[in-house]
Amino acid sequence: MYFALEFEIQYDSGIIKDYFSEKYQKNIDPNSLECLMSKFCFLMGTNIVAFKNLKNDLKIILRKKTESVYPDILVCKFCESKLISYDSSILYTYSLNKSGNVRFIRKSCTKCQAFYEIDRYGIGAKTYFYEFSSTKYFKLSNQTVFHLDILIDISHHIARNNMTFEGYSEVYNHKNGETSRTLNRKRLSEIWFSYQLRKYQNIFDENLKCFDSKNTEFFLEGCLSKIHKSLFDDWIIIHEKQCRDEVCKSTVILDGNLKCNRLRCIVDYDSSDENSFGCPETPKIGSYYCEKHIISNMINNDFLPPDDFVMIHSHQKNKKGEIIFHVKFNSAPKNRFIEKSIVEKWTAEYDAYIKNYNKTKTEKLSCILNKDLFFNKKHTAGITLGATGCGFILNFKEMIRSESLKFVSKFLIETSNLSEKNQFKFCIYDNSCHLSEYCQSKIENGETEYSIFKETYFVIDNFHIKNHCRSKCTEKHSAKNFEELKSINTQICEELFSRISKSKHNTKHMGKNHFIFYYLVLFDSMNKLKYNAFLKN
Known part of the structure; x- marks a missing residue:
């Protein structure tokens, strides 16, 4: 009997697990059953080696078995009454270890009729997500679910290796071959955005209300600014508390990246605000305009x-x-x-x-530095980054049309306002000579928001000083003239961009909100990696 039972646990553990899971209304770890019975068989003198050798022959059979998963909750969140299992559905589940059909059990409250599914619960028309830390499965649709392990894995590869959704899908499909359903790039990106949004959801929604995983572009519109402010507020505070270099704490390094752009519909391009978003839609292939504006305006592309x-x-x-x-x-x-x-x-x-x-x-004495970019208007201009000398990213903003002095100065004001000190002693930027003149003119004109720059030194980094030909640029703005900046890596943005630019293939066809949120997640991950390395050192 024990001999047969060991065989059952070795090669049919799913049946045993489901039995105990249903009996105790919770998820039972099959490994604990195997260890228990292996020990029992050993004490009885039974040799189980022969049965372990059969494992490879029976793998195909095991893959076809349907695992059952129960919501990991025992009493109702609304009335604390007992829950009963009342229904189930079989959904295809993507996982790193074993993808396949999984039976997800639904529970309901015997008193208030609240329902509990694998990643959400609700009562009446109101639906909420479980706490992010306790969720192992993420539902994309009524047919598809993703296990936590695959979402952690792709997030890891995006942060460390700048992997694209398409590249990850191809690797996954090649690795799993015919044993798994094909993983679609679009579906992967949809669930990744949903997963990441849920990770930060407590910033803007304490109740964790459900949203449509396929419509995160629209949902982000109302919460993106809160996520942006919360993340960078935290990282500025962490840097000010942890960094031991006082000069680094009072220095911000700015630079623009022109490779990290996205396609955009150019309606409203001639707006008075040179960096206004205009139409947020992605243009149709072969056109400067989205499908909606092509249909409504009959736009002619002959002169583009x-x-x-x-x-x-x-x-x-x-x-x-x-x-x-x-x-x-x-x-x-x-x-x-x-x-x-x-x-x-x-x-x-x-x-x-x-x-x-x-x-x-007519401007022979000007610097050999041109920030009036003539990019294809179908693309945004890129992103501007604010970082510390030790490598923490303090802020970022998307450039729609150009890296103008007005845009950079406003970005610097926003970054300064995030800091408790509300100002930086040094601002390092490749066009600091003109930025300094622009800010000084604003101060003289009585624009109070620029008054925080009265005591700020505008410095040109060592890498870009060669592009300046005016004598006052090298005499007044060169980083080599400031003894305090010798310990600061003035080219840190260029080093960060060497990594960040590899994400351009992921973001090229994203909408406005997905584009910004993607880089918020990426920079938050990069800051965490930097912080962990900082603690080790």
Whole structure:
């Protein structure tokens, strides 16, 4: 009898587990059953080695068995009455160890009729999530569930290796082959955003109300600013308490990244606010406009450059004496020489290039540093980052059209307001010479929000000082002139961008809210890794 029972536990543990789980109305660990019976068989003198050798032959049979999972709750949250199992559904569950069909049991309260499912509960029309720390399964739809282990794994790879959703899906499908249902990139991204949003949900919703996992782009609209402020408030406080370098505490390093951009519908592009979001929708393939605006406005794309256009770099004469333009693109060949007759049709880009060319001809004494970007208007300009010299990210913001002085100064004010000190002694930025002049003019004009920069030194980092040709740039703004900054890594943003830029393939086709939230999660993860390394040292 014991011999047969050991065989049952070794190769049919699911049946035994389900039996005890139903009996005690909780999830029983099958490993505890196996250890118990193995010990019993050993004491009885039974040899179980032969049965363990059969394990490989029976793996296929075991995979086909349907596991049952119960909500890990015994009494009602509303009235503390007893719960009973009343229904079940079989959903396909993705997991690192074993993907397949799982039977999820539903419970109900005998008194108030509240219902309890695998990751949520409710009463009447009100539905809530369980506490994030106690949730092991995340439901995407009525057919699909994801186990916690696979969501932790992809989050780990995104933070450390900048893996894309598509890349992770391909690896998963290749690894599991025919034993698992194909993992779709879109479904993976949907559940990842839902998972991450639930991780931060207590910031903006203490009741943990349910939201649609497939509609997180819309749901984020009302809570994104709260998440942004809460995360960076915490990291600024942690840095000020933990960092031992007083100069680092009073220094912020700014820089813009032009690679981390996204596609956008360019309706409202000519808004008075140069970095307004405009239409938040992603444009249709082959167009500058989203499907909604194409249908409603019948927009003509004949006078727009190709989708992969970046900027008009320069112009020159060819051997025939004809003017040709050096144009940069995102795809190969990235540098192309195009006839004037073609470039002239791109009216907005051509006019902007000529305007800038005439401007630079008359400003011989200006720095060789141009922040008036002529990017394809179908793309946002990128992101701007604020970091400490030791590598903590203090703030970030999306650039829609350009890295203008107005945008950077407003971003610096926002970052300063997050800090308890409300100001930084040093601001390190690759265009600090012009930023200093811009802020000083605002102070002279009586704009009070700029008064926090009266005692701020605007410094150009060692990497970008070579782009400046005015004598006052090197004499007044070079980092080498400040003895206190010798211990500060003034190029920290460039080092961070070498990692962050690898995420551009993940975010290219995201909507506005997903794009911002993705980088909030990424920067929070990077700060945690930095903090853990900081504690070890």
